[in-house]
Each structure stands twice: as structure tokens, then as C-alpha cells.
Amino acid sequence: MEYKEERINLESFESKMDLDRSKYVVDKNCRASFNTQVKHGVLSSGKGFEVLTLPALMTDRTEYVMFEQTFSFVKIWHYTYYSIPNNCQEYLLVALGNDGKLYFSAEFAHIGEFASLSNTVYSSIPTTINFTVEEDSVIGFAFEDRPLVVWYCDDPIYEVEDAPYFRSICLHGDRLFAIDASKDNIIRYSSNKNPLDWKKNVISSDDAGSIELNDYKGSLRKLVSFKDSIYVFEDYGISKISAYSSSDEYFATNIYTSGSKIYANTACKCGDLIYFLCEDGLYSLDGVDIKKLELNISSLLDREQLDASICFFNKKLYIACHLDFEKVGLDNGLVTQSNIDDGSIENEEAINNALIEFNIEDNTYTIIKGIDVCSMVAINDLFLSKLIVALRNKKLLYQLTDECKIVDTNLSSSWESGVITLDSRDKNKILKDIYLLSKYPAKILVTSDKRSKEIDVPAKDNLQRLSINLPGKEFSFKIFTNSGNLHIENLQLRFKVEN
Numbered sequence: 001m002e003y004k005e006e007r008i009n010l011e012s013f014e015s016k017m018d019l020d021r022s023k024y025v026v027d028k029n030c031r032a033s034f035n036t037q038v039k040h041g042v043l044s045s046g047k048g049f050e051v052l053t054l055p056a057l058m059t060d061r062t063e064y065v066m067f068e069q070t071f072s073f074v075k076i077w078h079y080t081y082y083s084i085p086n087n088c089q090e091y092l093l094v095a096l097g098n099d100g101k102l103y104f105s106a107e108f109a110h111i112g113e114f115a116s117l118s119n120t121v122y123s124s125i126p127t128t129i130n131f132t133v134e135e136d137s138v139i140g141f142a143f144e145d146r147p148l149v150v151w152y153c154d155d156p157i158y159e160v161e162d163a164p165y166f167r168s169i170c171l172h173g174d175r176l177f178a179i180d181a182s183k184d185n186i187i188r189y190s191s192n193k194n195p196l197d198w199k200k201n202v203i204s205s206d207d208a209g210s211i212e213l214n215d216y217k218g219s220l221r222k223l224v225s226f227k228d229s230i231y232v233f234e235d236y237g238i239s240k241i242s243a244y245s246s247s248d249e250y251f252a253t254n255i256y257t258s259g260s261k262i263y264a265n266t267a268c269k270c271g272d273l274i275y276f277l278c279e280d281g282l283y284s285l286d287g288v289d290i291k292k293l294e295l296n297i298s299s300l301l302d303r304e305q306l307d308a309s310i311c312f313f314n315k316k317l318y319i320a321c322h323l324d325f326e327k328v329g330l331d332n333g334l335v336t337q338s339n340i341d342d343g344s345i346e347n348e349e350a351i352n353n354a355l356i357e358f359n360i361e362d363n364t365y366t367i368i369k370g371i372d373v374c375s376m377v378a379i380n381d382l383f384l385s386k387l388i389v390a391l392r393n394k395k396l397l398y399q400l401t402d403e404c405k406i407v408d409t410n411l412s413s414s415w416e417s418g419v420i421t422l423d424s425r426d427k428n429k430i431l432k433d434i435y436l437l438s439k440y441p442a443k444i445l446v447t448s449d450k451r452s453k454e455i456d457v458p459a460k461d462n463l464q465r466l467s468i469n470l471p472g473k474e475f476s477f478k479i480f481t482n483s484g485n486l487h488i489e490n491l492q493l494r495f496k497v498e499n
Contacts, residue, residue, distance in 0.1 A: 003430070003496040006422055010491040012041030013415065016364055018296045019328065031476075032328045034354075034369040035404055035413040036486060043479065045404035045413050045486040046366050047357065052388055052397040054110035058088075061383055066105075066397060067112035071097030073390035073397060075375045077128045079104075081137035081153055090153065091381040093388070093397075094139060096125060102141070102157075107381060118157050122146070127222075131171045131195055142166035144181040150196065160196050164188060171195075172225040175248075177241070179220045179232075180210070187211045187220065187232065187241065192248060206248070213239055215254050221264030226274055227287050231255075233264035233276065238285070256290050261304075266319070268310035270360060275317055277301075277308055282319070282358070293363060295356075300324050307351045313378035313387040313400075319356040320373035320389075328416075330369075351392060370411055403484065410484035420475045420493070427498040431475055434466045435494070439487035444479055448472025463490060 014030040015038040035046040053063035075096040083090045091107040095114055100121035103114035126141040126149070133150065141149040148163040166178035166188075174192040188210045191197040198208050213220065218235020225231075230241040238256040243249065260279035267276040274285040281298045284291050300323040308321040350372040358365040375390040387400040404411045422429065431446060434455075442457040450472045457466065457479075479488055 001428070002499040004499055006495045006497050008420065008422075008493045008495070013038045013043040013488070015366055016296065018418070019299050029418060030415060031418040032416040033414065034330070034367050035411045036415050037366045041489065043415055043486060043488040045481075045484060046368055046411065048368070048401055048403050048405040048411055049371065049389060049398035050401045050403070050407055052399045055108055055384070056110050058108040058382060064110055064112060066110070069097070069114055069395045071099050071101070071103070072393050072395050073375065074098050075125055076377050076388065076390050076397065077139070078377050078379055079130060079139040079153070080381065083154055085154055091379070092153065093377070094128070095390070096122070104153075107379065107384060117151065127166075127168050129169050129171055129176065131176060133196060140169065140176075142169040142178060148196075163196070163198050167220070168222045170223040170225045170230065172230050177223055177225070177230055179223060184219050185213050187213065187223070189250070211241060211250050211252055213252050215239060217254070217257060222267050224267050224269055224274055226269055229287070231267075231274065231285070233262055233267045235261055235264070238262070238290070255288070263305045263308055265306070266308050266310045268312055268317070270312040270317060273360070275310060277305055277310065277319065277321065295365060297323070299327055307374070309373070309376060311376035311378055311387065314385070315359070315361060317358040317360055318376060318387060319358060320352045320376060321354060321356065322350070322352050323354045323367070325353070325369065368411070371406060404486070405484045410482055412480065412482045413486045414478060414480040416478040417476050421473070422495060422497055424497070425473055428471065428473060429475070429498065430496040431468045431470045431472070431493060432496055433494045434468055435463055435490070435492040436466070436488055437463050437490045440481070440483060440485040442479060442481040442486060442488065444477055446470055446475065446477045448475045
């Protein structure tokens with residue numbers, strides 16, 4: 001039998017996965033990739049998280065690591081206000097603990113621990129809003145089972161008497177708008193003279209009021225103030241609330257009906273767009289048009305994403321969600337995190353087991369696999385710019401880092417090709433060699449329709465040849481490492497193909 005030589009060159013790796021199409025269509029491009037990233041065509045290790053560090057002074061950039069707290073973090077928020085006693089702008093992290101209490105810590109007077117806001121124990125997770133009451137910058141906590149709670153940091157926390165119970169709340173102009181937790185189709189708005197006044201006493205454009213939505217697209221879930229309108233995210237649709245041009249009276253219009261469930265908790269304003277997750281993928285809204293973004297991993301989003309969340313930081317969208325890794329032959333659980341064990345209870349199964357980093361400028365993304373993110377907040381205050389995350393059942397907060405590890409635990413990186421047939425599935429072939437440059441040790445698993453072969457890749461600063469000699473008619477390969485370091489470039493596969 002006579003053979004001819006053919007070569008496949010990967011001059012540039014692809015980071016965008018393509019699990020929603022046939023494995024044969026993907027060919028030598030990326031079929032599955034986790035804890036990796038591609039820069040200038042080079043395949044390298046992905047990002048990770050380290051314990052949060054913060055400065056002790058506004059005038060000193062030296063940062064100190066936070067301490068382990070007495071509670072596990074459930075939710076984190078950002079709050080900034082002008083302090084009259086301190087005569088300066090203050091910046092705080094606010095948190096809800098697993099004990100049901102609210103806590104806070106100053107970003108620039110960091111002593112490593114969070115202080116209790118009050119002894120009140122809350123039975124549900126609130127949504128929060130920063131707004132102004134009588135020139136004071138306050139943070140409001142909206143609960144479904146109790147009245148609105150307001151805190152101005154120089155004063156005690158208090159409940160707003162006679163305020164309804166709210167599911168979601170947002171600030172638009174001079175008013176607060178909120179979904180009434182007791183009446184599923186009602187959106188209430190406050191007086192524009194006093195955002196804490198929710199009573200309609202007189203007929204006036206300054207008065208509080210309500211808007212009724214009866215478009216039967218499921219429950220009202222979340223409000224987002226965007227451009228000149230308020231967008232209402234429902235289970236299966238989106239409505240827009242606008243004001244009549246000559247008054248502060250409002251009307252609602254349906255702008256989108258979805259055949260897939262919308263995970264309204266993920267709706268996030270990012271520059272000129274709102275992004276949100278649906279059962280069948282990621283979508284964007286510019287105020288009028290809704291567009292589905294082709295991530296090509298919808299098959300991994302099969303289960304409900306009720307605990308998913310989205311955060312916008314440094315021109316990237318961070319999506320904490322649960323991906324069905326078993327569809328690509330991977331473990332669904334968390335990476336072993338023994339050396340960040342803080343004495344808290346580990347989950348039997350991760351609720352969110354991945355964090356997608358989506359670049360909104362070029363629609364590329366990477367996936368950090370192996371962490372259960374329960375909350376995220378982006379801070380850009382003075383010289384601080386960080387993505388801060390809370391991991392489920394953990395008593396520490398963490399910050400994004402370029403190292404592919406969680407504290408001292410390396411994350412496993414892998415990149416897998418599609419099926420390579422060289423345009424002839426019926427012909428016999430032999431994968432003779434693989435050429436590549438690898439700056440760190442790694443492994444390559446080469447698989448054909450006949451058998452598989454695993455090869456150790458040594459670290460070298462120049463191009464090296466790996467002898468394979470694997471027969472078959474179709475092939476795929478997987479590059480992986482557990483070291484936390486990866487650098488692969490100039491990959492070439494040399495085949496002998498039957499004439």
C-alpha cells in the first residue's frame with residue numbers, strides 16, 4: 001500500500017469551543033477547552049483566584065490579605081458614600097453571611113475582617129440598590145418577606161415603615177422602581193420627591209404609583225434601568241416601561257417573547273448592552289433588538305441556572321453557572337481545594353461549577369472550571385480595580401488572578417480538537433509525528449478509531465518532535481496539564497495517508 005504525506009498546521013489555537021455542532025465539522029479547531037486561554041495564537045494556562053487583599057489606607061497602595069471570617073459569604077455588594085464625620089468619600093464591601101446577618105468592611109481601611117451591621121437575622125437574600133435620601137448616599141436592601149431596609153453608613157440601619165415587600169428594585173431618574181413581591185404583576189414606583197415614599201396620597205406626577213403588567217409571560221423577576229427606560233425581565237419575556245413625554249406617568253410595552261426560559265437573575269447592564277442568560281444560551285439587548293451570541297456551548301447549559309449570575313469587569317462579562325461537563329467526558333464536580341479548606345462544609349455537588357469569561361469586544365471566551373461562585377462584585381475605586389468573588393461555603397473572599405490556581409491548588413488545563421479526517425474518512429492513515437514548542441511539561445492524548453496513545457511533552461525552548469506512529473482513519477488529540485502552567489505554540493501534525 002502506497003502512502004503520501006500530509007501535514008496539519010495549527011499556526012494559531014482557537015479558544016472558542018464548538019460543542020453544538022457535529023464533531024466532524026469542528027475538525028482541527030477547538031472542540032472543548034477548560035482553564036486555558038489563547039493569546040496571539042499561543043495556548044496557555046487560564047486564570048484563577050487568590051485570597052482577597054486590600055489596602056489599609058487611601059494613601060498607601062500596600063495591600064494586606066483578609067482574615068478568615070466567622071461566617072461563610074452568601075452575597076457581596078459594593079457601597080460608596082460621602083462621610084460627613086470623615087469629610088471624604090468612603091468605599092465599602094457589604095456582605096450577607098450564612099448566619100443571615102449583614103456585614104461590612106472598608107476597602108481603604110482594611111483590617112482584614114468584616115464587622116456586623118446589626119444583630120438582625122434575615123431569612124432571605126435581598127437585592128440591593130445605591131441611591132440618595134436627602135443628599136445622603138444610602139444602600140437599600142429589598143426583601144421579599146419584609147419591608148425595605150436602608151443604611152447610611154454614619155447612621156444606624158432602619159426599615160422603611162409602610163414600604164411594600166419587593167422582589168427586585170432599581171433606581172431610574174429620581175424614583176425607585178420595584179416589583180411587588182405580593183402581587184406578581186405589579187411594579188411600584190416611589191415619589192420623585194422622596195424615594196422612601198411609596199404611598200399614593202394625591203393625584204400628582206410627583207406622587208408614588210404602580211404599573212400593571214398582564215402579558216402572561218411568567219412571573220416578573222428583575223428590573224434594570226437602561227438608557228431612557230426600565231426593562232422588566234420575566235420568565236419568558238421582556239417588557240419595557242417608559243414615561244409619556246409630557247409627564248411622569250408610565251406605560252409598559254412587550255418587546256420580546258422567548259421560547260426558552262430567561263434566567264432573569266443574570267440580567268446585567270454592560271456599557272451599551274444588557275446581557276442575560278437563557279436556557280439556550282447568552283443574549284444581548286441594546287434597548288430595541290435582542291441578539292443571541294453564538295458561544296456554541298448551549299448543550300452544556302441544559303440544567304436550570306437559577307443560581308447563575310453575571311458581573312461586568314474590565315470589558316469582560318463573567319458568568320458563574322453550572323455546565324454539564326459530563327457531555328464532554330469530564331467530571332462535573334469541583335477541583336480538590338484541600339489547601340483552601342477553612343473549616344466550612346463542602347458541597348456534595350457544585351451548584352455553579354464554572355465561570356465563563358466572555359470578551360464583549362471580540363465575542364471570545366474562556367472557561368474557568370472547578371469553582372463554585374455564589375456572588376461577584378466589580379470594584380473600580382481610586383487605585384483599586386478588582387473582580388471579587390465569594391465561593392460557596394467559604395469564609396474568605398477571593399480576587400481574580402492571572403495564575404491558573406485557586407490559592408495554592410493548581411487547576412487542570414485541557415484543550416481538545418475535533419475529529420481530524422483529512423477530508424477522507426475511508427482512507428487509512430498513520431499519524432507519524434507531532435511537532436510543537438512547549439515551554440512547560442504537558443501531556444498529549446492522541447486518539448484514533450483504533451486506539452489511543454498518551455505522550456509526555458518535555459519542556460523545551462525550541463521546536464521538538466514527538467514520535468507517535470498511530471494508525472487509524474480518523475484522529476483527535478487533547479493537550480492537558482495539572483501543573484498550572486501551559487505554553488504551546490507552532491503545533492504541526494504529520495500524517496501518512498493512503499493513496
